[in-house]
Amino acid sequence: MTTPSTPHQPSPRPDDHAVEHLDQDLVPIARALDRLAAADAAASGANFELRVLHACTIAADNLGATQDLVARAALSTRAQAPADLEDRIASSTLASLVAAPSLALSESTVEPKPVARVRRVSRWRTGYSLAAAAVFVIGCGLAYLQFGAPASTLSIASSGAASTPTTAGSTELARRVGSEMDLLLRVVDESAVTTSTTEAVTDPDAAWIESWLSDGQGEGVRS
Amino acid sequence: MGLTTGPLPNPPTPRPARAGVAAGEEAPEQLGRLLALAVRGDEDAWRALVALYARRIYALARSRLGQSGRPRSGTSGPWAHGDDRAEEITQSVFATVAVKLRSGGYAEQGRFEAWLFRMAMNRIRDEVRRSQRQAAPTDPSVVLSAADARRDSTAAPTTDERELSALRDAMDALTEADREVIELRHHAGLSFKQISDLLDEPLGTLLARHHRALRKLKDAMLTRLPASDRPSLSDDPDAPDRSEDRS
Numbered sequence: 001m002t003t004p005s006t007p008h009q010p011s012p013r014p015d016d017h018a019v020e021h022l023d024q025d026l027v028p029i030a031r032a033l034d035r036l037a038a039a040d041a042a043a044s045g046a047n048f049e050l051r052v053l054h055a056c057t058i059a060a061d062n063l064g065a066t067q068d069l070v071a072r073a074a075l076s077t078r079a080q081a082p083a084d085l086e087d088r089i090a091s092s093t094l095a096s097l098v099a100a101p102s103l104a105l106s107e108s109t110v111e112p113k114p115v116a117r118v119r120r121v122s123r124w125r126t127g128y129s130l131a132a133a134a135v136f137v138i139g140c141g142l143a144y145l146q147f148g149a150p151a152s153t154l155s156i157a158s159s160g161a162a163s164t165p166t167t168a169g170s171t172e173l174a175r176r177v178g179s180e181m182d183l184l185l186r187v188v189d190e191s192a193v194t195t196s197t198t199e200a201v202t203d204p205d206a207a208w209i210e211s212w213l214s215d216g217q218g219e220g221v222r223s
Numbered sequence: 224m225g226l227t228t229g230p231l232p233n234p235p236t237p238r239p240a241r242a243g244v245a246a247g248e249e250a251p252e253q254l255g256r257l258l259a260l261a262v263r264g265d266e267d268a269w270r271a272l273v274a275l276y277a278r279r280i281y282a283l284a285r286s287r288l289g290q291s292g293r294p295r296s297g298t299s300g301p302w303a304h305g306d307d308r309a310e311e312i313t314q315s316v317f318a319t320v321a322v323k324l325r326s327g328g329y330a331e332q333g334r335f336e337a338w339l340f341r342m343a344m345n346r347i348r349d350e351v352r353r354s355q356r357q358a359a360p361t362d363p364s365v366v367l368s369a370a371d372a373r374r375d376s377t378a379a380p381t382t383d384e385r386e387l388s389a390l391r392d393a394m395d396a397l398t399e400a401d402r403e404v405i406e407l408r409h410h411a412g413l414s415f416k417q418i419s420d421l422l423d424e425p426l427g428t429l430l431a432r433h434h435r436a437l438r439k440l441k442d443a444m445l446t447r448l449p450a451s452d453r454p455s456l457s458d459d460p461d462a463p464d465r466s467e468d469r470s
Contacts, residue, residue, distance in 0.1 A: 026437040029444070033409040033437075036387050040282035040410060043306060044313075049270070051310070052277045052317050056269060059318035060325055 251333045258331050262324045272320070276336075277313055280343045282410040284309035286394070287347050287402075288354075312346045337420045340411050344403075344421070386448065393443035401436035404429055 022030060187209055260268035289305035319342060323329040329338065394402055407418045415433070419426045 022434065022437065026434070026441060029437050029441045030409070032386065032390055032444075033405060033440075035383075036390050037282050037286070037410040037412075039387060040285045041278040043285060044278055044281045044310065048281070048310070049273045049277055052273050052314055053269060055314035055318045056273070056321040059321045 254335060255331050255333070258324070258335060269321075273317065276339060277317065279411050280316055280340070281309050281313045283340070283343060283406055284312045284347050284350075286406050286410050288312075288350060308350060312343065312350060315346060316343050334420070336413065336417055340407065340413060340417075341421050343411075344407075386444075389444055389447045390440065392447060393440045396443055397436055397439060401432055401439065404432050405436050405440075408433060 183205060187206060257268050257271055261272055285306060288308050316339065320329075320339065329335075394405065397405065403422070404418060407413050407421065408415070413421070415426055415429055419429055422429070
């Protein structure tokens with residue numbers, strides 16, 4: 001296995017009016033910094049380039065993975081470069097993956113075109129709206145059949161009949177109907193009380209009803 | 224197609240200093256060809272790219288994050304992992320390069336080096352911040368054992384090692400901006416024009432900052448080191464006159 005041995009090349013920076021601008025007494029410090037940089041670079045150790053190449057390989061092989069994951073996986077090879085590292089790199093698919101053009105994707109016709117996709121979504125939305133409207137109408141119809149007209153409608157009709165009489169006849173009719181209703185309700189109440197407690201009936205109207213029943217005229221009703 | 228084990232191809236050859244332009248600028252066509260080959264999956268091109276830039280990025284990261292057992296100021300991560308973290312950053316940067324080149328996420332416009340080192344600087348900054356966030360109380364026994372280990376390992380440092388160690392300490396005292404220029408210049412090996420592009424600052428400002436940082440480093444070195452331990456600085460006025468010794 002060959003080991004690329006590239007020395008640190010800290011100073012291919014020949015724009016060096018940088019050095020020209022330095023005072024002469026600072027040049028030794030600049031050179032010492034270059035030596036320090038070379039020492040830092042040399043600390044990377046043997047097979048450093050191979051490990052970095054391996055990281056590139058892993059990155060290309062795991063393009064969908066996160067970069068941190070790739071770097072940590074590559075770092076696991078740092079402690080000791082395995083003997084077959086070169087073979088592993090040689091058998092990797094870095095080159096093929098890197099070289100892989102996007103030709104296959106560009107020629108693919110599996111994905112629908114954007115416009116068609118938008119139209120399809122629009123049709124779905126229209127269908128859902130119509131279905132929701134139909135369900136609402138049917139629900140309202142069933143509710144009407146089950147419970148009759150809404151309570152608000154009834155209240156309006158009844159209040160209109162009771163509070164806005166237009167003729168004396170209608171007023172008299174309402175009064176009679178109201179009295180008859182009161183009477184009937186009272187009779188029902190009193191009869192219930194009588195049945196349960198057998199107390200004497202003192203109400204004159206109830207007494208009249210009772211006598212009417214006792215005369216046999218209300219047998220049909222009683223039965 | 225796998226990576227071959229042949230010799231490295233011909234990377235853009237660094238020219239001697241004062242040739243006029245910097246590495247990335249001296250052969251933009253050559254670097255462009257190299258990148259084009261790398262995009263197509265040429266193994267030699269990848270080897271050349273790694274050989275050109277990997278150690279420079281590593282040196283940049285190691286200078287900032289600290290070496291094993293010796294954290295840089297401002298970082299408080301585990302002591303023994305400075306080298307590992309520097310390599311992790313290097314690999315992470317090149318992994319990103321591989322992904323970007325493969326997916327067409329990078330369009331070569333003659334600014335590859337600026338892009339590469341900006342990415343590296345961002346990763347280094349993130350790592351420094353992460354280390355600071357994860358600072359944990361230090362067990363005194365760890366400090367003592369580390370101090371012992373360091374004392375053992377530096378039992379007999381050479382003059383050059385003492386000088387470089389003092390230089391590291393002096394760099395710790397620099398401001399962030401000064402240190403950034405120093406490291407991009409000497410560790411990353413960038414030209415001032417490239418640093419100017421990368422940091423988006425005027426060239427004159429960077430030159431002045433570099434000059435000022437070197438002056439601070441020199442003063443710190445003279446303070447920290449006895450004259451006998453700084454032979455490379457012998458041309459400073461405080462250095463002993465060795466000509467008299469020889470005579």
